[in-house]
Amino acid sequence: MTEPAIFPVPVFSTLCNAAFALRREVFVWEQKVPEEEENDSYDLTATHFVAILAGEVVGTLRLIEQPEHVKIGRVAVRQAFRGRGVAKKLIAAAMAHAHANGQNRFYLTAQSDKLEFYERLGFVAFGPEFSDGGMPHRAMRDYDKATARLVD
Structure with a gap:
């Protein structure tokens, strides 16, 4: 398998909007989470990450800096790409990004x-x-x- 490209994206950029759509697909449609619970104000200040494979966003997560720690959340991988290590690579990349900014x-x-x-x-x-x-x-x-x- 080709390795996914993983990087942070600005909120409401084209890639981040694709990540929001993926979250809706996974959490709201697949897992039946109420949409009003899936979206929250943390999306405005979080650092969003995407994993891109085959020209599409196939994984996402967000980091929320809090006083006591960094919260990893909204980890989602498109169903057809699960079991390929995408989530593991996303989390490792996001944690490395946070480590580089002094978070541990x-x-x-x-x-x-x-x-x-x-x-x-x-x-x-x-x-x-x-x-x-x-x-x-x-x-x-x-x-x-x-x-x-x-x-x-």
């Missing part, structure tokens, strides 16, 4: 059935399971791992 603490909320994927990337789950977009999720982080405790 990362947080995310993962759909509960995706925990193993993020664990392989160095994240640990903590806290209680909660519902987001109608699906069970867990908070995860890649720092303070020794203090991470699941609550059921």
Whole structure:
């Protein structure tokens, strides 16, 4: 497989708008997340990343800088391109970008059935399971791992 080209894109640029369309495809159409929950004000200030393969945006995520960590969110890969390492490469590129800007603490909320994927990337789950977009999720982080405790 050809490696995807991955890079940050400005909000509301043509490529970022393609990323928003991909998020709608994955989260709203496939996973039935209410559209009003999928889009939020963080999109205006987040750093958006895209993965491009075969001339199209096939993956996306966003980074939100918060005081205590950088939140990775809205990780989405077009269905036909899943299982090819696109999400893993997107996350690695986004984290490398943040590291280059002095950030070294990362947080995310993962759909509960995706925990193993993020664990392989160095994240640990903590806290209680909660519902987001109608699906069970867990908070995860890649720092303070020794203090991470699941609550059921």
